[in-house]
Amino acid sequence: MRNKLMLLVGAAAGYVLGARAGRERYDQIADQANKAWSNPKVQETVEQVKAKAPELSQKVSEQAKATADGVKSKVTGHEATGADGSYENASGSLDGDGEATVDTTGFGPGGEKLP
Structure with a gap:
């Protein structure tokens, strides 16, 4: 019984001391972060990024659309799916009835390039 009590007292003391040390370190880190955020050079950079964000967003959107259109044209090639x-x-x-026809030239598209 005495061993259990000593274990509980030791665990409680460790928890309190660890929590205090942890809180002090957290406060130090938070203070450093606040100092960095309030630095005029950081704020100037933040404002520059905010000013360029709409322009960059438009460029990224245009590039994504162009890339998607290019991929779409490569993927679709010569294929079609009917409503039936x-x-x-x-x-x-x-x-539509499940009857298949296969390219009888032997190799499909590009077959003429095979040896």
Whole structure:
């Protein structure tokens, strides 16, 4: 029983001392962060970023759209899906009834380039 009591007292003391040290260190870090944030050079940089943000946002949006359009044109190639469930691409097709036709040249698109 005495050992359990000593263990609990030791744990409680460790918790209190650790919490105090932790709080002091937290306060030190918070003070340093506040000093850095209130630095005039930091605030000047923040204002510059705020001023350029709309312009950069527009550029990023335009580049993303152009990239998406380029990818879309590469992906779609020669393929089509009909409302009846039919599908067609460069190597064959599947009609709405499930009947498949396959490119009979042997190698599909680009087959003429194979040895």
